Amino acid sequence: MTYDVIVIGGGPAGLSGAVALGRALRAVLVIDSGAPRNAPAEGIHNYLTRDGMRPAEFLAAGREEVRRYGGTVLDGEVTAARGGLEGGFTVELADGSAHQAKRLLVTTGLKDQLPDIPGLAEQWGQTLLHCPYCHGYEVRGRSIGVIAVNERAPEQARLWGQWSPDVQIIPGGDIAAVEPKGVRLKDGTFVARDALVIAARVAARAEFLVTLGLEVAEHPSGAGTHVPAVDPTGRSAVPGVWVAGNVADPMAQVISSAAAGLQAGAMINVDLIED
Incomplete structure (x- = not known):
């Protein structure tokens, strides 16, 4: 099938965006590599009503919410993304499988360069x-x-x-x-x-975006690299592709990443309606 949206990355931003899209009755696939940056932490903080919640517990609850609204969550490593608005996007995985979508939301986060x-x-x-x-x-x-x-x-x-x-x-x-x-x-x-x-440098998890012509850049904070958004909704330089969370903003915390994912999901839905 061709999904309305494929979300690449199943952290706070990706899951939040997928929930927003699911509630908008969109067909959504979340692909997640299962290697969250905050996995070693004892808990997340500054997230109202979720303070101290273990990262794995938070992600499990988020996945369940995505499924509750009809979304699909798939464990896998994305190796390439191709295509565009004209014929849709194809996302290729390390296991050789491929999935199609009309839009992409990239929320793959960062790697710490220790x-x-x-x-x-x-x-x-x-x-x-x-x-x-x-x-x-x-x-x-x-x-x-x-x-x-x-x-x-x-x-x-x-x-x-x-x-x-x-x-x-x-x-x-x-x-x-x-x-x-x-x-x-x-x-x-x-x-x-x-x-x-x-204060180690961070690098955007974005190697697979090269096949789309989307490149990383230095973040103004000097913290490392990111994939720049061209407007506050998370729209990237490639039409049909949005970015949210730490991959776009290295300074974002869990709650702000989730908020960015929600906004991007809502704007993708509007974009699909206008299309």
Whole structure:
């Protein structure tokens, strides 16, 4: 079948957009790779009535809502997207299957580009954090170490100082390993910290968009790359393709990503009506 919309990415933005489209009686397919960026976190925050909810529980509830309104959720990795408004879009998956749609909503999120420091990836989302609005309250008043890997470290130190008076910058080049309660320096010294912070660059999950002629760009914040929207509704530079959530806005949190997905879904429905 040809779907009205294929949503690529089943995070907050994608699921929210799919629910909006399902409630508009559209045939929707959500394709998700099952690798959410916030999977290691103990819970989501700043989402009214859902504070502290585990990411996996949140996504499971979102998938159920999509299905409640007639949508289909498929586990799979998108490798390419082709076509356009004239003959529709084809989305190709790693398993060799392909699916067709009249419109696309891309909500694939980001990849964190973590430095190659032993133990760092294992602590990511646990004692190693990145967003004070997401995790600052949970480590308030405790000792925090900012791992400096780029010019954003002083900015991060000032920001995290809102939550703790004990913030220390630790040069990333001096670190031999990240451990659960601090860092081991190359000279053998152990720097104890209750929590660690890193402002690593992020990259949009958008490799498959090259076949559509849609390219990533540097985000104005300097945080990394994104797929720019050409208007506030999430419309991309390629007609018929919308972007929402972290793939378009690296600074968006869960609740704002969900809101962006809702808006994009509503605008896609309007676009289909006008067509």
